[in-house]
Amino acid sequence: MTEQQSHPTIKGIVEQHPSLTPKARILRNYILKNPRKAVFMTTRELAETCRVSEATVVRFVSQLGYKGYGAFQQALRDYVDTELTLLDRIDMSGMKGLGTDRLSRVVFEEMDNLKQFYETVDMDALNKVVDYLATHTPVYVIGSRLSYTFAYYLGWSLTKIRQDVRIVKGSDSTAIDWLTIAAPQSLVVIIATTRYPNELIRLGKMVRRLGHTLIVIADSPLCPLNHFAHLSLIAPSKSIPFIGNPTTISCIINYLVLELASRDGAPLKEHQEKLELAYRENDILFNLDREEII
Numbered sequence: 001m002t003e004q005q006s007h008p009t010i011k012g013i014v015e016q017h018p019s020l021t022p023k024a025r026i027l028r029n030y031i032l033k034n035p036r037k038a039v040f041m042t043t044r045e046l047a048e049t050c051r052v053s054e055a056t057v058v059r060f061v062s063q064l065g066y067k068g069y070g071a072f073q074q075a076l077r078d079y080v081d082t083e084l085t086l087l088d089r090i091d092m093s094g095m096k097g098l099g100t101d102r103l104s105r106v107v108f109e110e111m112d113n114l115k116q117f118y119e120t121v122d123m124d125a126l127n128k129v130v131d132y133l134a135t136h137t138p139v140y141v142i143g144s145r146l147s148y149t150f151a152y153y154l155g156w157s158l159t160k161i162r163q164d165v166r167i168v169k170g171s172d173s174t175a176i177d178w179l180t181i182a183a184p185q186s187l188v189v190i191i192a193t194t195r196y197p198n199e200l201i202r203l204g205k206m207v208r209r210l211g212h213t214l215i216v217i218a219d220s221p222l223c224p225l226n227h228f229a230h231l232s233l234i235a236p237s238k239s240i241p242f243i244g245n246p247t248t249i250s251c252i253i254n255y256l257v258l259e260l261a262s263r264d265g266a267p268l269k270e271h272q273e274k275l276e277l278a279y280r281e282n283d284i285l286f287n288l289d290r291e292e293i294i
Helices: 010-015 020-033 043-051 055-064 069-083 086-092 099-121 123-136 145-158 172-178 198-209 224-228 246-281
Strands: 139-143 164-167 187-192 213-218 229-234
Touching: 010 020, 010 069, 020 055, 043 055, 043 099, 055 069, 055 139, 099 229, 099 246, 123 213, 123 246, 139 145, 139 172, 139 198, 145 187, 145 246, 164 172, 172 198, 187 246, 198 213, 198 224, 213 224, 213 246
Parallel strands: 139 164, 139 187, 187 213, 213 229
Antiparallel strands: none
16 A cells, blocks of 8 residues: 555555545545445446445545546546556456457557547647747657657658657667767656666656756656656557557657647748658658569
């Protein structure tokens, strides 16, 4: 319980104990003991399990400070996600179902995640990140393990529209070298996905100590890197992933790149003409106009 209480969601439930009604305490005790079950329950299911009314569930959630049951459920989902091992996840991911059912689940879960992101996104924060990307030089994009996939995608895309972008693998100790010798007040973008590698957390602390600007793109407000960020973008997930939910973070990256490109005008054209010339001169990409295809 001591480790659980460090999480904001669980801490809030624990701290409300003295002011709860007897029926609300039943809810509290059940959720604390069975968070992995409660996270998937509707208000009716939770009420029936605890033998209280749905109104009691609604009042309990409100007393904890959430705007509605959906907000509480999302917070509980974020907590449960940080606690699950790979073995736990495979038990919860529907791996034993029919292949067609699994495909439907994957597709509709990602659609739900995108819908939630669209309905809750902070456009001011999103566009402020674009402002940072447009005005800061150089830019370091860092990821580790799963999140390195997204870091490479963002970094590679940024190289097509601006100069001075470096992609850094957080699991490589040379990341410390690059940040140490980086120009003063560089922009560092760290992408982090559950279960949040400690190496990225250490780099986030280092970025702040060095006085650089830190942007974090994460899949939960509980990501520990958010504490060090000047600005965070959250790609929420309504489901608990087996490995990860890639669609929303990819959507954020696409928006950042397209919005940045739309602002760049003549410098963008000059930058891309230079790239295209290098591609042709070095025969980098397939070209239908080639006389011979080997």
